[in-house]
Amino acid sequence: MTVFGSVRSEIADFVGAFVTVYVIVIIAWVVLSFIFSMGVRVPYSRWSNAVMDFLRDTATPWLNLFRRLPLRIGPLDLTPIVAIIALQLLGGILVGVIDAPA
Secondary structure, X not given: OOHHHHHHHHHHHHHXXXXXXXXXXXXXXXXXXXXXXXXXXXXXXXXXXXXXXXXXXXXXXXXXXXXXXXXXXXXXXXXHHHHHHHHHHHHHHHHHHHXXXX
């Protein structure tokens, strides 16, 4: 394996790990926002506000791309599910293109 092939493999591994971490952030945002909307949060807690701010600021740019689509079925919002599926598909395609044998 050449040095260039090794670099491509490392980049593909990084992109795959990035997609996985981003999916985890989206899932964490959905779960914590649901739990906090039920009133479980301690009011004026700095750490919970910091975690929620980080997750919101990280997850919403990708989710906002799909919020324009009619993905609401009554009170159920399917936007995170569609966003995760699209992210997994695009990430898999990108990793395949980067790590394709020459």
